[in-house]
Amino acid sequence: MESLTNTIHAVPLNHYILLSAIIFSIGVMGVLIRRNAIVIFMSVELMLNSVNLLLTAFSVYRGDATGQVFVFFIMALAAAEVAVGLAIIVMIYRNTNSIDINVLNRLKW
Amino acid sequence: MSTFYFIAFLSIFFSILVISAKNPVHSILYLILTFFTFTVHYILLNAQFLAIVNFIVYMGAILVLFLYTLMLINLNKESEPVKPFMIKIAGVFGGGILAVAIASSLKLLAKSNPVVLQNPNLGLVKNLGKVLFNEFLLPFEVSSVLLLSAMVGAVLLATKDPKTA
Numbered sequence: 001m002e003s004l005t006n007t008i009h010a011v012p013l014n015h016y017i018l019l020s021a022i023i024f025s026i027g028v029m030g031v032l033i034r035r036n037a038i039v040i041f042m043s044v045e046l047m048l049n050s051v052n053l054l055l056t057a058f059s060v061y062r063g064d065a066t067g068q069v070f071v072f073f074i075m076a077l078a079a080a081e082v083a084v085g086l087a088i089i090v091m092i093y094r095n096t097n098s099i100d101i102n103v104l105n106r107l108k109w
Numbered sequence: 110m111s112t113f114y115f116i117a118f119l120s121i122f123f124s125i126l127v128i129s130a131k132n133p134v135h136s137i138l139y140l141i142l143t144f145f146t147f148t149v150h151y152i153l154l155n156a157q158f159l160a161i162v163n164f165i166v167y168m169g170a171i172l173v174l175f176l177y178t179l180m181l182i183n184l185n186k187e188s189e190p191v192k193p194f195m196i197k198i199a200g201v202f203g204g205g206i207l208a209v210a211i212a213s214s215l216k217l218l219a220k221s222n223p224v225v226l227q228n229p230n231l232g233l234v235k236n237l238g239k240v241l242f243n244e245f246l247l248p249f250e251v252s253s254v255l256l257l258s259a260m261v262g263a264v265l266l267a268t269k270d271p272k273t274a
Binding site for chain 1: 113114117120121124125127128133136137140143144147150151154155156158159162163166167170171174175178179181182196197199200201203204205207208211212215218221222223224225226227228231232236237240241244245248249252255256258259260262263264266267269
């Protein structure tokens, strides 16, 4: 483990921020360009994970364990969110026979 | 050091594949690979507890849930209708603008210090458990209520309504 943790020593914090920003943006793009509700949901998971990685990097950078506890709570929240969200998608599919989000424009002005 | 850049490249590569794959099943498989690279990131940061939790909860539980839902919803009939090309361009442009904005705001920071692990047992289960059960005991218990209510809600939403069915 010692050799593994030594490999990271020279990575600047900026590069972690950049990596998380890029993956977060890819998640945003996924939400914007896809129409399949499940793929949109997966993009949201991607965004959550990039934030988790950034929190962990900052936690290691500051030497404070609170950030990692926060990531643990985010993971519990993501599990709950996925359970409810997928149930909603199943219900939508049962009612409309499609998971294309353009079918669901009845709330649109 | 180069390990980080290699894994970071893999993360970005697989996450691009997630949003660009035509077949949703392929998307999910690429998402599993992306989460695996995140697990490697956590190991590199010596956050062993988070690495294991990410491995079990995300790759094990959440993605299996996705796959099951995809199997329940039969998507083989017709593929996803394609969005107009201009809207796709606009979406990529918007996301790219966000990335550029964050990346250029990094320029305002002073020279960034390297991420150095000061305390080698920071992310170990023993240390995290002490923090979790001392300072964060109430949020921990509340999150159990959250999970319970999510479970009840999911069952309630996904079962057929006997009156309408």
